[in-house]
Amino acid sequence: MEEIFSVEELENFTRNTFLAIGCSEEDAKLATDVLVKADLRGIDSHGVARLIGYVRLWEAGRINPTPHIKIVHETPSTAVVDGDKGLGLVVAPKAMEIAIQKAKEVGTGWVSVKNSNHFGIAGYHSMMALDQDMVGMAMTNASPLVAPTFATERMLGTNPIAVAIPTNEQPPFVADLATTTAANGKLEILQRKGLEAPYGWIQDKQGNGSKNPHELKEGGALLPLGGDREHGSHKGYALGAIVDIFSAVFSGANYGPWAPPFVSFLPLSDNPVGEGLGHFLGAMRIDAFRPADEFKWHMDNWIKRFRDTEAVEGKQVLIPGDPERETEALRLKAGIPLNSNVIRDLEEVAKKLKIGFKTLQ
Numbered sequence: 001m002e003e004i005f006s007v008e009e010l011e012n013f014t015r016n017t018f019l020a021i022g023c024s025e026e027d028a029k030l031a032t033d034v035l036v037k038a039d040l041r042g043i044d045s046h047g048v049a050r051l052i053g054y055v056r057l058w059e060a061g062r063i064n065p066t067p068h069i070k071i072v073h074e075t076p077s078t079a080v081v082d083g084d085k086g087l088g089l090v091v092a093p094k095a096m097e098i099a100i101q102k103a104k105e106v107g108t109g110w111v112s113v114k115n116s117n118h119f120g121i122a123g124y125h126s127m128m129a130l131d132q133d134m135v136g137m138a139m140t141n142a143s144p145l146v147a148p149t150f151a152t153e154r155m156l157g158t159n160p161i162a163v164a165i166p167t168n169e170q171p172p173f174v175a176d177l178a179t180t181t182a183a184n185g186k187l188e189i190l191q192r193k194g195l196e197a198p199y200g201w202i203q204d205k206q207g208n209g210s211k212n213p214h215e216l217k218e219g220g221a222l223l224p225l226g227g228d229r230e231h232g233s234h235k236g237y238a239l240g241a242i243v244d245i246f247s248a249v250f251s252g253a254n255y256g257p258w259a260p261p262f263v264s265f266l267p268l269s270d271n272p273v274g275e276g277l278g279h280f281l282g283a284m285r286i287d288a289f290r291p292a293d294e295f296k297w298h299m300d301n302w303i304k305r306f307r308d309t310e311a312v313e314g315k316q317v318l319i320p321g322d323p324e325r326e327t328e329a330l331r332l333k334a335g336i337p338l339n340s341n342v343i344r345d346l347e348e349v350a351k352k353l354k355i356g357f358k359t360l361q
Helices: 007-020 025-040 048-059 088-106 122-127 184-193 233-249 292-307 322-334 340-353
Strands: 002-005 070-074 078-082 108-116 134-140 161-165 173-177 277-285 336-339
Touching: 002 340, 007 025, 007 048, 007 340, 025 048, 025 088, 025 122, 025 322, 025 336, 048 184, 048 336, 048 340, 078 088, 088 108, 088 122, 088 134, 088 277, 108 233, 122 134, 122 161, 122 173, 122 277, 134 233, 173 322, 184 336, 184 340, 233 277, 336 340
Parallel strands: 078 108
Antiparallel strands: 002 336, 070 078, 108 277, 134 161, 134 277, 161 173
């Protein structure tokens, strides 16, 4: 069962939650923007449904609500940022601002982050570059829930990659994808709805394919993009590994099975190899390659031609970012639907932090 809430209602409640755990007004507003943007774009697995998870991390002492975010190493075009255990929802946008500033100065900017936490949707951070006539990139490592091809041990996270490319008249190209067949949040949605998972998403602890959306809590694992070797899971495994290395081995964060988990059913590693979770953000000025207006004209042309691709009957060829953009337009007008289980989680947050649930009524 679902209920509809306005964007303003969810923003007020989410901001009050972050204020209640000690965030500044500025950081609470920023973290709220990242979370609610996910719901607006239809990525419900990473929206306010995640709020209770951030509160649990704060209760466990794993989130610093008032971090001193700083550059610990840099060159003209690169930097390593220490997030001081802050909310990834705050650390990542601030690291992206550093990448954008470096791109303004020297053409490109690349920032690897350590000592952070779950950063929400990767697309939010990559899209920050669009207004600057820049291409934005964002990626992060995550809870070790993914078994490499032929493995039964969980070694990687869903490790998403997002790339945002500006255009002129057409909507921007925004690709935002996990390097697994499905993100863990999709399993959580199935659990709330009492539905089975499709084959190719998960395996049990012996490595057999499973449709049980609770499989991860029973020792199973998510599968890399492709699902199995015959369908290219080795490529999804390689992509996830690249994200892990760029986000964590570059920065000094924990990588692979040592990455600190967001999910409550996984324990923290007792022998960490780094600090916190890692991210990787990048910005590239278009005119570092060709005049921006010329590039954006050709991006429009690229998009129009792909939209006109001859499609199979009853289908339409989409441009990355189309579904999310269309969902955002709809939800800005009609509101955001929340599953009853998510509402119960928000009620628990409200009770725990004594902030009142009336902001959602």
